[in-house]
Amino acid sequence: MSQDRVFEQSEHRSVQGVETEIEVKDFDLWYDNGGFQALKHINLDIPKSRCTAFIGPSGCGKTTLLRTFNRMCDFTEGVKTEGTLKFEGQQIFEMDANALRVRVGMVFQHPNPFPMSIRDNILYGPARMGKLSKEEGDEICERTLTEAALWDEVKDNLAKSGLALSGGQAQRLCIARALATEPEVLLMDEPTSALDPISTSIVEQLMVELAQEHTVVVVTHNMQQATRVADKTAFFYRGNLIESGPTVEVFSNPKEQRTQEYLSGRFS
Amino acid sequence: MAKTKEEYKDKKMMPKGQLESVGLGLTGACVAVVAIVVVALIFMVAQQGLTTFFADGIGFGSFITGQNWIPSDGRFGALPLIVGSFSVTLLSTLFTLPIALGSAIFVVEIQPGFGRKIFQPLVELLVGIPSVVYGLIGLTVVNAAMRSIFGAAAGTGAGILSGAIVLAVMILPTVTTLSIDALAAVPNAYREGSYALGCTRWQTVWHVVLKSAMPSLMTAVIMGMTRAFGETLAVQMVIGGVEKSMPAGLLDPAATLTTALTSGLSNATTGSVEYHALWSLGLILLAMSLFFILIIHLIGSKGAAKHD
Numbered sequence: 001m002s003q004d005r006v007f008e009q010s011e012h013r014s015v016q017g018v019e020t021e022i023e024v025k026d027f028d029l030w031y032d033n034g035g036f037q038a039l040k041h042i043n044l045d046i047p048k049s050r051c052t053a054f055i056g057p058s059g060c061g062k063t064t065l066l067r068t069f070n071r072m073c074d075f076t077e078g079v080k081t082e083g084t085l086k087f088e089g090q091q092i093f094e095m096d097a098n099a100l101r102v103r104v105g106m107v108f109q110h111p112n113p114f115p116m117s118i119r120d121n122i123l124y125g126p127a128r129m130g131k132l133s134k135e136e137g138d139e140i141c142e143r144t145l146t147e148a149a150l151w152d153e154v155k156d157n158l159a160k161s162g163l164a165l166s167g168g169q170a171q172r173l174c175i176a177r178a179l180a181t182e183p184e185v186l187l188m189d190e191p192t193s194a195l196d197p198i199s200t201s202i203v204e205q206l207m208v209e210l211a212q213e214h215t216v217v218v219v220t221h222n223m224q225q226a227t228r229v230a231d232k233t234a235f236f237y238r239g240n241l242i243e244s245g246p247t248v249e250v251f252s253n254p255k256e257q258r259t260q261e262y263l264s265g266r267f268s
Numbered sequence: 269m270a271k272t273k274e275e276y277k278d279k280k281m282m283p284k285g286q287l288e289s290v291g292l293g294l295t296g297a298c299v300a301v302v303a304i305v306v307v308a309l310i311f312m313v314a315q316q317g318l319t320t321f322f323a324d325g326i327g328f329g330s331f332i333t334g335q336n337w338i339p340s341d342g343r344f345g346a347l348p349l350i351v352g353s354f355s356v357t358l359l360s361t362l363f364t365l366p367i368a369l370g371s372a373i374f375v376v377e378i379q380p381g382f383g384r385k386i387f388q389p390l391v392e393l394l395v396g397i398p399s400v401v402y403g404l405i406g407l408t409v410v411n412a413a414m415r416s417i418f419g420a421a422a423g424t425g426a427g428i429l430s431g432a433i434v435l436a437v438m439i440l441p442t443v444t445t446l447s448i449d450a451l452a453a454v455p456n457a458y459r460e461g462s463y464a465l466g467c468t469r470w471q472t473v474w475h476v477v478l479k480s481a482m483p484s485l486m487t488a489v490i491m492g493m494t495r496a497f498g499e500t501l502a503v504q505m506v507i508g509g510v511e512k513s514m515p516a517g518l519l520d521p522a523a524t525l526t527t528a529l530t531s532g533l534s535n536a537t538t539g540s541v542e543y544h545a546l547w548s549l550g551l552i553l554l555a556m557s558l559f560f561i562l563i564i565h566l567i568g569s570k571g572a573a574k575h576d
Contacts, residue, residue: 072464102466112457115480124475125465174461181465 015232021215022046027083051211053230060236070104071097104185105178111170113162121162125181148176168199188218317551320544337511339542353524357496359432372447394441403505406434426508429518439492450484494560500526
């Protein structure tokens with residue numbers, strides 16, 4: 001499973017003139033009721049049906065921004081925001097959070113399958129939105145597990161507990177679970193940092209494939225991963241968006257000093 | 269014991285091998301003491317309790333199914349007591365469970381700050397109240413309430429229902445505290461996963477939190493039942509203490525295995541059939557609590573296997 005193969009497949013697609021899925025404008029975010037500003041005046045367009053990577057050192061705000069896109073930040077106490085955050089033209093903070101999360105799915109750093117069967121894991125989201133017939137359930141399982149490249153490994157054993165899967169399989173189950181509500185956007189928070197290299201490579205390939213029909217936003221510590229999967233890259237540092245643009249440009253010809261230093265490994 | 273400086277200098281310290289065997293010996297002795305006590309206890313209760321059936325000529329079947337407990341008549345049917353014990357235990361669990369679970373959900377999922385700092389210490393205060401106080405309150409409040417609600421049907425107010433209500437309050441802290449611990453132990457990643465799929469708080473609590481906490485919640489319930497089953501004094505004060513025949517309803521005065529054992533002890537002379545019969549009641553109690561503990565272990569190992 002060579003990483004070159006993934007890279008070749010990814011062939012960075014243009015992000016110019018592409019419709020904007022999520023629009024971030026003059027966006028500020030504070031923790032601790034204003035005690036700490038984690039995001040400062042962010043301006044960023046997330047292109048539709050493309051893969052966008054957020055890179056930057058720990059504590060730079062990349063995960064914080066990601067978690068505003070599906071309002072997971074609501075669960076952190078003392079968060080305050082200012083500015084504009086729009087999903088398909090609608091103000092994210094004025095939308096119904098649950099309805100938003102159905103359309104903006106999320107995959108976490110550590111695979112978190114529920115302690116139930118693979119099938120129940122997949123159907124967890126859809127079943128909460130309405131009654132499912134057995135056929136509909138079967139159809140959703142096959143579609144999402146195929147999309148998440150897990151179908152062949154588990155198709156004979158959908159009753160098996162999600163907790164019995166290996167780390168890489170569990171993460172793909174979580175991706176399938178997120179796809180089951182048919183989201184337009186898939187947010188991925190360092191989805192491969194807890195995985196082995198082979199599983200990482202499979203998940204990276206998935207990101208590229210999923211970005212054909214979904215808007216994928218991935219937070220990563222791994223700069224090579226960004227070059228492999230992302231069409232657009234945004235570099236964050238201490239709550240500021242330092243630079244964003246087509247991945248090739250950001251990596252081969254960074255405009256900002258900070259970006260250059262980070263990419264050349266002078267700080268992390 | 270004190271050694272002189274020279275002796276210490278001489279030896280510096282015990283050879284390591286010797287130190288190891290002393291450690292092994294000491295800790296091993298502790299284990300042995302516990303093991304001996306447990307085995308001796310079970311042996312003694314079993315030996316005395318079984319005498320009824322083997323030496324005194326009372327059939328085990330008729331002991332368990334007999335409907336009259338009148339020792340002065342030589343009639344030893346423990347069924348009314350067994351029924352009494354089980355009905356107060358099951359009823360009190362039924363009363364306690366929704367309240368314990370509801371408050372645990374509130375405390376863990378809705379107001380963790382209030383729960384951990386104020387509610388839980390408050391509930392734990394209930395554990396420290398002596399049984400006799402519960403009995404006293406039950407006698408004046410619960411029995412009186414029974415009389416005013418059910419009128420003549422309640423008689424003095426003493427009965428199975430009163431016993432169950434008092435027990436429900438007594439096991440409430442155990443079940444609540446263990447339920448809180450059970451819910452709090454559910455990994456946050458499960459909640460986040462559920463919220464991220466667009467589920468509401470109640471959907472998350474119902475479908476993920478309660479589901480994954482189920483083995484621990486079962487343990488909480490059984491711990492409560494164990495306590496209810498073994499409680500004596502408070503029950504004795506409110507249940508009426510009628511042992512001789514089967515209770516016909518929840519408002520009827522009755523007796524439990526524990527209350528019959530305590531009240532019978534003052535009349536029984538050592539070595540008499542009645543005396544042995546009381547030991548048999550003790551044996552049933554012991555067997556039941558071993559059974560409860562076995563269930564807890566089964567649930568525990570099943571839960572552990574699930575989380576591997």
